[in-house]
Amino acid sequence: MNHDFPSFNEFNEDFEDLRDLLQQYENLVAGRAHSFLDEDSFEQIIDYYDEHDELINAIHAAELAIEQFPYSSTLLLKKSGLLIETKKYKEALSLLDKAELLDSNDINLYILKTDVFLAMNQHEKAAAVLEEQIDHFDGEDRTELLLELADVYDDWEEFEKVFDCLKILLEHDPNNEEALHKICFWTEFTGRNEESIRLHTNIINEHPYNQLAWFNLGTAFQGLKLYEKAIDAYQYAVAIDEKFDYAYRNMGDAFIRLRKYNEAIDVLSKHLEIAKPEDVIYEAIGHCYERMRKYTQARYYYRKASHLSPNDDKLYYKIAVAYMTEANWDNAIKSLQAALKINKQSAEYNMALGECYLEQGRTKDALIHFVNAVRIRPSSPNAWQELIRGLYVAGFYEEALAQLEAAEAKLGRKPVFLYYRVALLIAEGKTKEGLLQLENALQVAPRQIKKLVELDPSILQHTSVVELISQYRKKR
Template identity: 60%
Template sequence: MRENPFRQDNEEIRELVKQFQNLKAGRGNSFLEEEAFEKIIDYFDDVEDLPQALEAAEMGIEQYPYSSALLIKKADLLIATRHYNDALEILDHAELLDSNDINLYILKTDVYLALDQQEKAVELLENALQLFDGQERIELLFELADVYDDYEEFDKIFDCLKLILEQEPNNEEALYKICFWTDFTGRNEESITLHNQIIEENPYSELAWFNLAAAFQGLKLYEKAIDAYKYAVAIDEKFDYAYRNMGDAFIRLRKYRDAIEVLEKVLELSRPEDVIYEAIGHCYDRMKNFAQARFYYRKASHLNQGDSKLYYKIACTYINEEQWSMAVKQLESAMQIHRLQPEYNLAMGECKMQLGDYKEAIQYFSNVVRQRPRNISSWEALIRCLYQGEFYEEALEQAKAAIKITESKPIFIYYLSAIYLALGKTKEALLQLEAALTASPRLLKKLIHLNPAVLRHQLVIEVIAHHKKNK
């Protein structure tokens, strides 16, 4: 029976370390080959005993002064201990002995980056690309891409990855990375061309199909994206990210049933995530199946209890069903996390108003107005609440303030007219109505929605009729 090779390796390295210690102590006639020194250095490096690794490198170089491999290992150790200039000096010496070792260029790049000399790192690697081919050239291109990332030359990262894939279309690392950088740089058209070429040669590359789909999605060509994702999952039926992105594409196309189907597939293939449950809830919400929407929003909130937005979304499903008290409970949970979030205060104000708690509703709507003083819907909600609660004097003050802040938006002139009518100031009401009709006749519906009874006021009918006739 064949002996365990790992055991043999361990025994070999123990013997080499023993010989090294004897050599250090000057015992016996110990002699070590160049390769043995390399193994000893690697051993001490692996066990993080850098002083002994450096000592082994120095002894090895003393014995083999023309060994570029030992010089490079010493430089690597000096970089690890942040002696960058010393490392650079040794690497220059190693280059004179053997300029064809790729590790020279990778370690020099590390030194230049550590010394914040990105331009030198770029120049070094660009020149080195002319010296190497095959896997070594690919390794240098990855190194150059990392330098460009550090240097924030993001388009050049894409260029490096593109060169790698043109040389090796099935390189998984490049395929994974270029998907991100395509989206980041917006170079979707180039990505489509590149991945179509890859697919022609490698039609069963699920990553190439995925990247093609993602590029189509980046251009909002959702139908084409879905078709490409379908090829990806046909090749790899457990490709959960393809199902995930396909779900997003279906949502963009408002094909909510299809989106639910593929998002449920994601849940089968990977651990539960709040964003997936939330997306399924969103689909049911759009389909007006509010009970199912709540079910999935709740699942999402159990996984992410600190996300106030999920409680707000549950509240909105209750609001759509006019279950105001149930909505209030969810909004209270949301507002324990983000008390002054305008959307939450606006929704809470609406619920309180529908429940007849006008004073509380006014407080919530006032919070929104303070947060968003130029927002029309905030003022509209506050004034509507004051009017419905019959706080006409306060409604009048707020309507005037809204007109001033929003530069005389016609909706508030209509509201001013309704408030004057409620206060029995008919003349002022009719003057404001005429001004509002002149500014925006289509917003008359806002006045009617605020109080349909105004259409039973004879003078109001006459002003509207007169305006239509003149128009």
């Protein structure tokens, strides 16, 4: 069994060597007899102090080292790095200029210069340093400078340039994982999906087993809502790396968009097998079952999500809705109460709870929650609609008409309110007035007649109402 880890003995030897070096260095500082310290030894001593946050000692060691080796650009870079840490930017810059005269081929020189300008909030200068140098380097050095430049643009909030920079980098180094990860985010952020598709198609033509390139191709297609093409790309990604959890996650999302719920459940279940379980994955599977009207399974997965995320009120609400579709009012109420405990200020939860109570004939409880909903969201037509409906069902016609006036004063004459007024007038025995209002409503919004029937299906037992509706249909 041969691991590439240093053995305990090697660690021990290194530690002994370092201790000897530090002893010799302390002798030098104290003016005592000492062995000669070469440039490499000084570097180790400076690093030791720097790693142990002894900056003053590190700078002192660097100064002594430079006295002994005045033409070492490496030591000048070490010292300027320490000066940047202690915020002495002007001094650091003049040392870096000196180092550049000695050796202009060390990319650390330009990265440190960039750090100085960024620390001084001079983004333009920081970018210029790197832009000037990129063509002078190739291989890994060029890659590193381009990654650095992308970070400078990001910090500078020049987001289009971040994308440009990563694109250049990947044309030069197509298998660079860091750049592939980053460009995926920036493609979405800048919306440059077409360019991303061209770039990654080129990479895949050269490197067909690059699973990150396939994944990025998928996300770019997904960004353009080309879900079938996205799914194809993700399938290549997981064929190359079957533990690529993000590819399964995105593929699941694409299948959901295509309303292919069984396929979505398959790939999301695969995600659960290979990655740490996550609430969003359980929730997405629950959503698929809900869309397939398999409410028991939907609730099972929403519950699993809520175990992982017990403070997410939306999950309790989704469980409640799945119960409401099955007219299981008691259980729906329990789930809605759990949701409201976490988020008292949700008009939606109050409306749903009011609806459950109304179905159970508990009109007083229902009205309390409808009033809450209107108080929380006075500009929501739905909240007003529910309150007026609750009052209508409870038989409080006068109060319902008063709230209808208030709603129209607040939101204007919405078609649904016109139809609710018809029902209220007829319920109060003002049939003639009700029919006049119905005629008006049919002219303004004929399609909304369904709101009247939803409110009270028995309204169709009034022959005069039915006659008026059929007359109007003939005219049309």
